[in-house]
Amino acid sequence: MHPFVLMFMIFGLPAVIALAWVFTRGGDALRRYIVTRVALTLPMVVILVSVVFVVLRVMPGDVVSSTLGPKATDIARETIMEELGLDRPLIVQYGTFLRDVFTLDLGNSFVGARRPIIDELGERLPATLELIIPAALFALITGIYLGTRAAVRRKRPSDYGLRMYSVIVYSMPIFWLGLLLRLVFSVWLDWTPIAGRIDVVTNTTLERTTNLLVVDSILTANWSALGSALHHMVLPALTLGLVLSGVFLRLTRINVIETLQEDYVVAARARGIRKRAVTYSYALKNAMIPVVTVIGLQVAILLAGAVLTETVFNWPGMGRYLVQRISSRDFQAVQSTVAVFALFVALISLAVDVVYSVLDPRVKY
Amino acid sequence: MAHDRPRIDIPDWERELERVGFARRLLRARKWYGADWWFVAISSLMVVGFLLLAAFPQVFAKYDPLDLVGPRLLAPGERPNQEVLILREDSEFESIADFEPDVRTRVAVVIDTPSSEAARDAADVATEERAAAGLEGRIRLEILRIETLDEALDSLLNGEAVAVVASSSAFGEVDAGYPDLVIAGPVSTLEQDATSFPLGTNQVGQDVLSRLIWGARIAILIGFSAAILSFVIGIPLGLIAGFAGGKLDRILTLIMDSIYAFPGLILAIAITAVLGPSILNIIAAIGVLYIPTYYRVVRGQTLSAKQELYVEAARSLGARPRAILGRYIFPNVIPSVAVIFSVNVADAILTGAGLSFLGLGLPLDIPDWGIDLARGQEFIRSAWWLITFPGLAVMLVVLAFTMMGEGLVEIFNPKLRRK
Numbered sequence: 001m002h003p004f005v006l007m008f009m010i011f012g013l014p015a016v017i018a019l020a021w022v023f024t025r026g027g028d029a030l031r032r033y034i035v036t037r038v039a040l041t042l043p044m045v046v047i048l049v050s051v052v053f054v055v056l057r058v059m060p061g062d063v064v065s066s067t068l069g070p071k072a073t074d075i076a077r078e079t080i081m082e083e084l085g086l087d088r089p090l091i092v093q094y095g096t097f098l099r100d101v102f103t104l105d106l107g108n109s110f111v112g113a114r115r116p117i118i119d120e121l122g123e124r125l126p127a128t129l130e131l132i133i134p135a136a137l138f139a140l141i142t143g144i145y146l147g148t149r150a151a152v153r154r155k156r157p158s159d160y161g162l163r164m165y166s167v168i169v170y171s172m173p174i175f176w177l178g179l180l181l182r183l184v185f186s187v188w189l190d191w192t193p194i195a196g197r198i199d200v201v202t203n204t205t206l207e208r209t210t211n212l213l214v215v216d217s218i219l220t221a222n223w224s225a226l227g228s229a230l231h232h233m234v235l236p237a238l239t240l241g242l243v244l245s246g247v248f249l250r251l252t253r254i255n256v257i258e259t260l261q262e263d264y265v266v267a268a269r270a271r272g273i274r275k276r277a278v279t280y281s282y283a284l285k286n287a288m289i290p291v292v293t294v295i296g297l298q299v300a301i302l303l304a305g306a307v308l309t310e311t312v313f314n315w316p317g318m319g320r321y322l323v324q325r326i327s328s329r330d331f332q333a334v335q336s337t338v339a340v341f342a343l344f345v346a347l348i349s350l351a352v353d354v355v356y357s358v359l360d361p362r363v364k365y
Numbered sequence: 366m367a368h369d370r371p372r373i374d375i376p377d378w379e380r381e382l383e384r385v386g387f388a389r390r391l392l393r394a395r396k397w398y399g400a401d402w403w404f405v406a407i408s409s410l411m412v413v414g415f416l417l418l419a420a421f422p423q424v425f426a427k428y429d430p431l432d433l434v435g436p437r438l439l440a441p442g443e444r445p446n447q448e449v450l451i452l453r454e455d456s457e458f459e460s461i462a463d464f465e466p467d468v469r470t471r472v473a474v475v476i477d478t479p480s481s482e483a484a485r486d487a488a489d490v491a492t493e494e495r496a497a498a499g500l501e502g503r504i505r506l507e508i509l510r511i512e513t514l515d516e517a518l519d520s521l522l523n524g525e526a527v528a529v530v531a532s533s534s535a536f537g538e539v540d541a542g543y544p545d546l547v548i549a550g551p552v553s554t555l556e557q558d559a560t561s562f563p564l565g566t567n568q569v570g571q572d573v574l575s576r577l578i579w580g581a582r583i584a585i586l587i588g589f590s591a592a593i594l595s596f597v598i599g600i601p602l603g604l605i606a607g608f609a610g611g612k613l614d615r616i617l618t619l620i621m622d623s624i625y626a627f628p629g630l631i632l633a634i635a636i637t638a639v640l641g642p643s644i645l646n647i648i649a650a651i652g653v654l655y656i657p658t659y660y661r662v663v664r665g666q667t668l669s670a671k672q673e674l675y676v677e678a679a680r681s682l683g684a685r686p687r688a689i690l691g692r693y694i695f696p697n698v699i700p701s702v703a704v705i706f707s708v709n710v711a712d713a714i715l716t717g718a719g720l721s722f723l724g725l726g727l728p729l730d731i732p733d734w735g736i737d738l739a740r741g742q743e744f745i746r747s748a749w750w751l752i753t754f755p756g757l758a759v760m761l762v763v764l765a766f767t768m769m770g771e772g773l774v775e776i777f778n779p780k781l782r783r784k
Contacts, residue, residue, distance in 0.1 A: 179756065187745055187749075300628040307634070323634070327724065338635050
C-alpha cells in the first residue's frame, strides 16, 4: 500500500468522519460555513502552489545551470530542459505543474536510484509527523497552562518570569536550542542518543508498515523498538515544542487577561464562585476561541521549525529531504516537496477552522 | 488608537503627562508602566549596543574575522600554546634579538614541530628591526633538529645549544625536571596571552569573538533591510486594499493570507535555492515573507478608520482619496506598525540565521552567526564554545528587538492598559 494512502487512513479518515458528523448534526449556518470553508481551501492551495511555481520557475535564477553547473554543454542543457519540460511556454508549464501536484504525480528524483519523488516523500512524511505531533502536544499543554497562570497572576513576579520565558524561547534560534540540548543531554550527560530516529540494531528487528515507528512497534508488540523510538524522539520534540510553547503562552495570556475583564466573569466572581473555577471554566474556555484560530497559523512555525530541527538531529523527515535535495541540486524534488508542504498547510488550516466553527457559535460566512 | 471609546475618566497621571515634554514623559512613564517600561528601556539599550557593534565592528573587534590569528580550537580563556624561547638561567641573552649578529647561534628544536619556523621568523623580524634602527648585521641561527624535547633541553644544559625553542605546553609538562632552565618569553613578538581569545578560537584558528562582532553587521543589515522592504511594499498595499475594497481587496487578501499561512522559512529556502547565495537575495527572500504581516494589520486599521466621522467629514469637504489616505488614515496605522516593525526585524534576523545555518543564502567567506553555528556543530564533542556563542548572539539580538516590541504592545494596547 502506498504510504500516502496509509497516512490518509490514519489521519484523513477520522477527519472526514468528524467533518461528516459535524455537517449532519450542525445547524444550517454551520453547514453553510463548512461548505464555504472547504470550497475556499481549493483557491488557497492553488495560490500556494502558484507562489511556489512563481518562485521556482519565473523568478530570475537559472534552474538548469544550478543543476548542471556553469560548464554544462548545450546538449546536456537541452536534454535536461526537455526532461523538466522547461522548453515549453510558461503557461503550459504552469498547467502541467498544477496537474502534477493535484494528482500527486511528481516525477522522479534526480539523485541516486531516481525513484518517484512521491515515494521518497511518503517514506519521510511519517518521520516528520512523528516529530511535529508530540512537539505540538507539548507546546499546547505547557503553553496554555503557563499562559493561564501568567494571566491570573498578572503584573506579579511570576507573570513577568513567565513572560520572560516566552520571549526567550521565542527568540532562541530553534537550531541553536537543538544543538544546546544535544550538547548537554547527549554529549555531556550521555542520557539521550545523539541523532536519528531509532537505534540501528533495534531497527533491524522492527517490521515497518506505516513507517510511524511508534505505531509500528505497538502493532507488532516490539517494546524495545518502542523504547528506542521514544528515546530518540525526546530531544527533537522537546526542541520544537519549547519554542512553540512560548507562542502559545503569549496568546493564552493575552486572551485570558481580556476575558477576565469581561462582565460575565466579574459577575460570576460577584456571585461568589471561586476564583479558580471562574478562571478555568468561564474565562479559559472563552479565551481559547481566539487561541484555536491562531493554532492554524502556528502550523507554519511548526513546519519551518521542523526543517531546522530535522537538520540538527539528522531526523529523516521531509524537511531534511528538502535541504539535502537543495544541496544536490535536484529542483524537481525541491519544488515537489515545497508543494506538498503547501498542501499540508492548507489541509491543517481547514481542519482548524472547522474545529473553530464548532467551538464558536458566532462564526459564519 | 482608543478613538472608538469615549474618554470620560482620564486618570490624573495622563493629564499630567500631557503637560510635560517628550523626554520627561518617557522617564515619568516608568512609574505607570512598571516592568514594561524596563522591558522597553533595557531592550532599547541592547538594540543601540548592537547597532554600534554593527556600525563600527573594526573598533570593537581585536582581529580581522577572516585572519587565522591563533591556534586551532582554543577553548575560551585557555592559554594559547605558543613557541617560547628557553634559556639557561645564567644566560646573557633575553630574546632572539639579543643574539650576536652575523654569528650563527645554535638553537635546538624538536623535529616536526613548528618551532624551527617560529625561530627563523623571529630572527628575520629581529634583523629587520636592527636595520630599521640603523644597525648592521643579520641575526643568524643554526637550527639543531633533535628527536625529543628532553634531549633538546639536555643539549642546552651541556652547552651544545645556546637556546631551545619549544612549545610552551610541552615545556610546561617537563618544567619541574629542569630547575636551571627558564622561559625567556614567547619567540614571536605577536602578543598572545590568555586574554587574547576570550571566547576561544574556531577550527581554523580564527578568533570567535571577532567573528561574532563582525557577524552583528550581517544580522542587523539583513534584519533591517528585509523589514524595510516588506514595510515599504506591505503598508501601501494594505492602505489601498482597505480603502478601495471590492474585488481588488478580496484577491489581494486571499493571496496575502495564503503567503501568511505558508511556512516562511520553507519559502525563503526555495527562493534562495533558486537565486543563489548573496546578501541581496537573502534580503529579498525574507522581505517577501513579511509583506502579509504589514498588509493584514494596515488593512484592518484602514477598514476601521474609514468608518470614522473625521474621514467622512474630510470626504464631504471634497478631499481627494490620496489626501484622505495620507493625512487621515495613515497616521492611525503608525503605532501598530511600529510594534510590528520591531518584531519583524527580530523575525527576519532569526530567519536569516536559519537560512545561513542550512548553508543557503550567504557566501561562505562572510562572517555570519548562522554559518559559524553550522560549521561548529561538527565539533560538538570537542569544542562546546563554537556552538554556544554564535547562537547566544542571535538570541540576544532577537531578544532585544522582541522585548522592545512586547513592551510597546503592552504600552500601546488600550484594552490592556487599565484594569
